Amino acid sequence: MNLFNVYPLFDVEPVKGKGCQIFDKNGTAYLDMYSGHGVISVGHSHPIYISKLSAQIQNLTFYSNSVQNPLQKEFATKLGLVSGCDDYELFLCNSGAEANENALKLASFQTNKKKVIAFQKGFHGRTSAAVNVTDNPKIKAPLNLGFPVELLPFNDIVAVEKALLKGDAAAVIIEAVQGIGGINLATKEFLTQVQFLCQKHGAVLILDEVQAGYGRTGKFFTFQHSDIQPDLITMAKGMGNGFPIGGVLIHPKFEATYGLLGHTFGGNHLACTAGIAVLEIMESEKLMDNSTKIGAYLLEELSKISEIKEVRGKGLMIGIELDFAIKRLRNMLLYDEKIFTGSSSNPNVLRLLPPLCLSQNEANLFLKKFKKQLAIITTKL
Numbered sequence: 371m372n373l374f375n376v377y378p379l380f381d382v383e384p385v386k387g388k389g390c391q392i393f394d395k396n397g398t399a400y401l402d403m404y405s406g407h408g409v410i411s412v413g414h415s416h417p418i419y420i421s422k423l424s425a426q427i428q429n430l431t432f433y434s435n436s437v438q439n440p441l442q443k444e445f446a447t448k449l450g451l452v453s454g455c456d457d458y459e460l461f462l463c464n465s466g467a468e469a470n471e472n473a474l475k476l477a478s479f480q481t482n483k484k485k486v487i488a489f490q491k492g493f494h495g496r497t498s499a500a501v502n503v504t505d506n507p508k509i510k511a512p513l514n515l516g517f518p519v520e521l522l523p524f525n526d527i528v529a530v531e532k533a534l535l536k537g538d539a540a541a542v543i544i545e546a547v548q549g550i551g552g553i554n555l556a557t558k559e560f561l562t563q564v565q566f567l568c569q570k571h572g573a574v575l576i577l578d579e580v581q582a583g584y585g586r587t588g589k590f591f592t593f594q595h596s597d598i599q600p601d602l603i604t605m606a607k608g609m610g611n612g613f614p615i616g617g618v619l620i621h622p623k624f625e626a627t628y629g630l631l632g633h634t635f636g637g638n639h640l641a642c643t644a645g646i647a648v649l650e651i652m653e654s655e656k657l658m659d660n661s662t663k664i665g666a667y668l669l670e671e672l673s674k675i676s677e678i679k680e681v682r683g684k685g686l687m688i689g690i691e692l693d694f695a696i697k698r699l700r701n702m703l704l705y706d707e708k709i710f711t712g713s714s715s716n717p718n719v720l721r722l723l724p725p726l727c728l729s730q731n732e733a734n735l736f737l738k739k740f741k742k743q744l745a746i747i748t749t750k751l
């Protein structure tokens with residue numbers, strides 16, 4: 371049987387990982403500046419992660435959500451403490467899109483409305499409702515267009531006020547730093563005003579922290595660089611360091627009833643074990659501090675490079691905008707320098723999302739190799 375051919379593939383076959391390095395089938399080492407779409411948070415093959423998951427596999431891998439599972443409570447308690455959001459409640463699922471599906475559904479239940487306000491260049495997933503609030507018409511099938519969406523310019527508070535004044539919005543969904551859109555930062559003022567307007571007009575504020583959350587920008591959630599308190603917070607990617615897990619943090623003003631949300635796999639024993647291991651490592655290795663420190667260093671050094679049009683970001687979520695398409699440069703970094711980097715929906719923006727344990731030496735190695743390939747490509751332009 372062939373695989374349904376939806377992914378263009380690089381000619382690399384990783385078989386092993388350690389920290390911020392991955393090794394291909396020939397034993398060649400690569401520096402991972404992208405974490406496989408921002409998923410590897412605490413580093414590849416961390417010994418604590420391996421030992422916790424191995425021990426859990428020996429005992430029990432799965433049972434349904436209709437029995438007691440103390441691992442879910444342990445995970446929720448730890449998540450509340452590490453994130454500083456312990457007054458929220460947790461619903462567990464498997465991915466970012468599912469987290470957003472459930473958040474949008476809760477917002478619609480709560481308000482009995484169905485219009486959603488989202489933002490240009492935003493990305494929220496590829497499933498039913500999540501893709502409808504995503505700014506990419508090419509990935510929406512007719513059945514995804516089942517409810518009205520207003521896609522507004524990012525950081526445009528006048529547009530948000532005008533849309534909310536109509537009184538028909540169930541929710542506003544926003545990334546505090548747009549990832550796939552090319553690392554675009556919402557201003558503190560904008561987020562504060564959006565929250566104020568949501569409260570005024572009875573719309574639910576959903577912060578999509580799937581990519582920017584979980585310590586990547588130096589705070590646990592990116593909205594915590596502002597003073598807002600969202601109604602719903604969605605997360606996935608870094609949560610399980612590669613084990614599929616997603617979740618929604620739900621403000622206590624939402625009332626749970628049996629069957630309102632549900633899942634077969636969400637919050638299973640292995641997923642919770644992976645989630646607990648990630649939080650323990652994040653805390654013990656102070657990875658949020660590392661993200662702040664190494665991220666600031668990279669931003670400073672990158673901003674000195676004259677060939678770069680603009681460098682944007684926070685912590686270890688960085689966009690490098692050039693005045694030409696980055697596709698060739700990205701291939702040169704991968705094949706000639708053995709460095710993984712990411713792209714974005716802006717063809718001129720190279721996206722960096724390394725594991726949060728990236729060291730100063732690894733950052734320097736990246737800078738050296740990046741400058742070398744940038745010099746080669748710009749002299750040939």
Ligand SMILES: Cc1ncc(COP(=O)(O)O)c(C=O)c1O
Pocket residue numbers: 407465466467468470493494495496545549550578579580581582606607
């Ligand atoms: C901000 C954001 N939200 C949601 C998603 C969807 O997550 P998943 O691919 O786990 O469904 C992504 C994926 O890149 C994302 O970046």
